[in-house]
Amino acid sequence: MSESNASRNDLVLSVNAGSSSLKISLYQALKYEIPSSNHEEPVKLLLTSSISNISAPPAKFSFKLLSDADTTTTSNNDNNKNVKDQLIDSIKDHASAFAHFVHHLVNATGINQNRIAHICHRVVHGGDYHEPIVISDETYHHIENLSDLAPLHNGAALAVIKSCISDLPNANSIAFFDTAFHRSIPSHIASYAIDQTIAKKRGLKKYGFHGLSYAFILRSVAKFFQRPADSLNLIVLHLGSGASACAIRDGKSLDTSMGLTPLNGLPGATRSGAIDPSLIFHYTNKAGRITHDPNMAINLHVTQAEQILNSKSGWKSLTGTTDFAVISQRALEGSEMYRTAFDLFVDRILNYIGSYHLKLDAQVDALVFSGGIGEKSRELRKAVGQKLKCIGYNNLDDEKNTRVDDVEGSVVEIDVRTNNESEKRILVCRTDEQFEMARQCALEDKFW
Numbered sequence: 001m002s003e004s005n006a007s008r009n010d011l012v013l014s015v016n017a018g019s020s021s022l023k024i025s026l027y028q029a030l031k032y033e034i035p036s037s038n039h040e041e042p043v044k045l046l047l048t049s050s051i052s053n054i055s056a057p058p059a060k061f062s063f064k065l066l067s068d069a070d071t072t073t074t075s076n077n078d079n080n081k082n083v084k085d086q087l088i089d090s091i092k093d094h095a096s097a098f099a100h101f102v103h104h105l106v107n108a109t110g111i112n113q114n115r116i117a118h119i120c121h122r123v124v125h126g127g128d129y130h131e132p133i134v135i136s137d138e139t140y141h142h143i144e145n146l147s148d149l150a151p152l153h154n155g156a157a158l159a160v161i162k163s164c165i166s167d168l169p170n171a172n173s174i175a176f177f178d179t180a181f182h183r184s185i186p187s188h189i190a191s192y193a194i195d196q197t198i199a200k201k202r203g204l205k206k207y208g209f210h211g212l213s214y215a216f217i218l219r220s221v222a223k224f225f226q227r228p229a230d231s232l233n234l235i236v237l238h239l240g241s242g243a244s245a246c247a248i249r250d251g252k253s254l255d256t257s258m259g260l261t262p263l264n265g266l267p268g269a270t271r272s273g274a275i276d277p278s279l280i281f282h283y284t285n286k287a288g289r290i291t292h293d294p295n296m297a298i299n300l301h302v303t304q305a306e307q308i309l310n311s312k313s314g315w316k317s318l319t320g321t322t323d324f325a326v327i328s329q330r331a332l333e334g335s336e337m338y339r340t341a342f343d344l345f346v347d348r349i350l351n352y353i354g355s356y357h358l359k360l361d362a363q364v365d366a367l368v369f370s371g372g373i374g375e376k377s378r379e380l381r382k383a384v385g386q387k388l389k390c391i392g393y394n395n396l397d398d399e400k401n402t403r404v405d406d407v408e409g410s411v412v413e414i415d416v417r418t419n420n421e422s423e424k425r426i427l428v429c430r431t432d433e434q435f436e437m438a439r440q441c442a443l444e445d446k447f448w
């Protein structure tokens with residue numbers, strides 16, 4: 001590390017608190033590099049780390065320092081720095097996961113934590129906050145007040161923000177919101193058909209999530225097509241522990257499948273996705289029946305229903321595992337239970353592709369798969385891809401679909417090109433919410 005870098009606060013740490021994982025990347029902001037125009041992007045990746053299975057311990061810790069990272073290290077032995085899937089019993093929640101990361105960062109790499117200028121936090125629900133915002137007492141409480149609308153996420157992000165304020169006091173914590181990308185959704189699409197006085201008073205509308213991911217994907221696909229982002233119409237599937245779909249028109253979110261909370265829409269690892277709302281009242285036979293005496297209802301806890309639908313449903317409830325790789329493998333082997341779960345997911349995904357295709361007047365440039373399942377499950381992509389031909393998408397190319405992992409870059413095309421002007425492409429995008437935050441942070445002069 002050069003002397004000038006050592007004394008500079010030029011590092012940006014990006015922290016992504018997902019429902020059951022913590023993904024962290026460290027970047028060097030290239031603002032002070034001269035000439036800065038030599039760099040295609042304003043940040044350079046130094047390391048990535050992830051802690052998964054936080055809600056189903058033992059948690060798995062991974063840490064990868066990039067070989068060209070310009071750092072001073074305490075050890076020449078890469079084995080001490082780089083860790084793959086190490087089981088860590090002491091990690092019980094997002095705060096202890098973050099503490100484990102910081103300990104490893106300082107002890108194994110020797111990176112001076114005082115060099116971190118900014119910590120970017122992915123905050124899933126921002127309500128009506130549309131811009132990234134520096135954490136203060138006021139913004140912290142705003143996010144806290146929204147925690148009930150993102151029960152698996154906002155609390156986890158706040159726990160990490162709290163650790164950063166106490167353990168890394170020299171760094172600025174900045175919140176980046178998943179909801180911000182969807183502020184363009186027109187009001188007739190974002191509104192629910194309920195009493196509008198109550199809806200306005202309580203902010204009951206579609207907010208939409210995974211927005212940092214959609215922003216990254218939109219920019220990456222624009223670069224791939226060498227077209228301006230605001231000329232693109234896309235249907236994007238972000239399929240991870242939480243799964244959602246988004247219709248993008250002229251580079252802006254037109255509609256998305258999650259709603260007031262990240263529970264609606266597609267099913268996920270432990271989430272039911274969309275259900276008939278009345279199902280809640282029929283889940284237990286202790287609930288009264290509206291056609292009998294409604295006052296007979298006993299032990300009917302709506303909060304308990306919310307917890308069941310968020311944490312005890314989805315793949316976990318259908319198959320016992322949250323790992324979609326296991327589900328697709330067992331489905332292929334012929335197990336009926338796994339086959340039902342797999343087919344159910346394909347069915348729900350098609351609901352959104354069909355309706356978004358119409359909403360975009362069939363003027364779609366590409367369908368994009370992303371998120372852990374979208375990026376890794378060739379079986380899921382194949383099953384969905386086979387249904388698209390009838391609405392004018394190119395054929396899925398089996399060879400390209402199988403070899404996605406062998407191709408470098410953010411975007412991989414998996415269809416058979418026809419060179420027809422009106423062809424609709426099928427793409428895979430390796431989304432990166434951490435990069436999206438670090439990039440926005442580096443480009444925003446007010447933060448520096």
Ligand SMILES: Nc1ncnc2c1ncn2[C@@H]1O[C@H](COP(=O)(O)OP(=O)(O)O)[C@@H](O)[C@H]1O
Nearest residue numbers: 018021240241242323324325371372373376377
């Ligand atoms: N090889 C694979 N095939 C199918 N699904 C996979 C594979 N690898 C990972 N996944 C799925 O990806 C999910 C994680 O996706 P990811 O987007 O990283 O989730 P999140 O950020 O929401 O925690 C896992 O729960 C797993 O089901």
Ligand SMILES: CC(=O)OP(=O)(O)O
Nearest residue numbers: 018019209241242262
């Ligand atoms: C919004 C959401 O569901 O996020 P994740 O998929 O990271 O849990």
Ligand SMILES: [Mg+2]
Nearest residue numbers: 018240241242
């Ligand atoms: Mg995620």
